[in-house]
Amino acid sequence: MNYDVIVVGAGPGGSTAARQCALNGLRTLLLEKEKLPRYKPCGGGVTSKTVSLLDFKIEEKLIERECYGVRFHYRSREIEVKMPFRIAILTSRDEFDMYLAEKAMDAGAELRDSERVRSLDLRKDGVNIKTDNSRYKASAVIGADGINSIISRYVRGRFKPTELALGLEAEIPVNAENIEDPDMISAYFGYAPRGYGWVFPKREHLSVGIGGVLSGFRNPGNVFTNFLRRLNLNTDVKYHAHLLPFGGYDRTAYSDRILLVGDAAGFVDPLIGEGISYAINSGRIAADVMVNAHERGDLSKTGLKEYGTMCHDAFGRYLKDALRVSQLAYKHPEIFVKMLVSNRSLVNKTLEVSAGRITYREYRRWVLVRVPYYCIRSIFL
Structure with a gap:
């Protein structure tokens, strides 16, 4: 079967793009390399701004905690602030991402997981995609396949090492009654180079992690273990490492028959490392541009150029300002x-x-x- 668009990656950006494409009548295939639901190293904080971007309500069962405040720590200093409004909901990414993928399927998108994309073959009449299991053809592709995006290789070069952050995260089981201040998250400075450590309370565990500029780490495993020890937490835990791109840099996110969204495009807040809102926002914009391009019959780089302009207007200036603030800080x-x-x-x-x-x-x-x-x-x- 030929598709109007294939979306690679079933994270928040990919599932959002697939849902919106399908809702607008495009024959849409959503490919995911992992078996869903799958673990995703992430604190799982979904800001109120992000929630407002969705065209459906998040089910209550997905909301493990609601965050109304933050406690900042630096050496012997500590400050706590609670806000009169909800800052974020705290959820587990495996469940949250699966929910978004189901919403894409509800809209008519076809989902195939456990299908890692190996290569693209760009042709005048479309795109051929080869996976571990099969071959597919589409008129265009939306790359939402993260920091190590296969799709981005057909658009631009790799991220520069100086534009990358490293995060390490673990889930530490705790009894719910032992979680103090379940509506507060904690941030710890002084443990990660140009970054911070965090503790997000969940329903029956703590999401604990550190993140900082990649080039500043010498032995990240030891840094993370020392951080856990400082918090009097169990150090005999399995942790996961992942890379994040710093947003705010000038990068190309479109080419002939291809659009990039989320981490694949480099859309991540360079100060706090938040990327879900930009993934969802860019996914929505990508779908709009793709639908318009199909209607015009122009999927060339020129025909998709408005994607860059629309992302810049929606949040590109915001990311550039965030980069300036992070560099200053x-x-x-x-x-x-x-x-x-x-x-x-x-x-x-x-x-x-x-x-x-x-x-x-x-x-x-x-x-x-x-x-x-x-x-x-x-x-x-």
């Missing part, structure tokens, strides 16, 4: 972190960014005019 990390853990108003603004209530540009302007005061205050507190 991590150029002088001790100063920034000291300011953060010493000033409740700064924490409030930081959480407003995470929740999508203000932009990074507004945040940066707000912070810069207050830096002298915050620096002085952090010295004497």
Whole structure:
């Protein structure tokens, strides 16, 4: 069977793109290399901004916790802030991603998991895709296959090592009654190079991890073990490592008959490492562009060019501003972190960014005019 579009990767971006393509009448195939549901190393925080991008309600059973506050730690300093609004829901990615894939199938997309894409053959009349199990043909492809994207190789070069972050994460079982402050997440600075550690409470376990710039790690396993030891947590656990691209850099995300979404396109917040919202948003935009391109009968790079413009307008400027903020913050990390853990108003603004209530540009302007005061205050507190 020939398809109008094949979406490679059944994460949030891929499933969203597949759902929207199918809803708009395109014959859609969704390919996933793993058997679903599958484990995904991720804290599982889905921001309120992300939830608002979905065209359906998330089932209550998927919401393990609701986050209303954050506790920041740096050396002996600690500051806790609770917000009057929900910052995020906390979920397990295997269940959340499976739910999104089911929503794509409900819309009419065909799902085939355990099918790793091996190669593409771009032709004038379409795209031939070879997997471990079969061969498929489509008019176009949406690449949502993550940091090590096969599809992106037909669009641009690999990510530069300096543009990558490394994350390590483990799930540590705990009794629900032993989870203190189940509506709070914790962030720990000073453990990862240009990054932080985190603890997200779930229904019956803690998602614990660290993330930082890849080039700054020397022995990441030891760093993670020391972090667990610092928190008095079991160090005899299986942990998973994964890479993330820093967003905000100029990268090509489209070519003849191909669009890239989510991590494959490099759409990840470079300050906090959040990528689900950008995956879903870019997935929606990719579907819109693909539908329009099919209607015009133009799937060339020129015909898909509007994808770059639409992503830039929707969140590209936001990611560039986030990159500037992260570069400023991590150029002088001790100063920034000291300011953060010493000033409740700064924490409030930081959480407003995470929740999508203000932009990074507004945040940066707000912070810069207050830096002298915050620096002085952090010295004497």
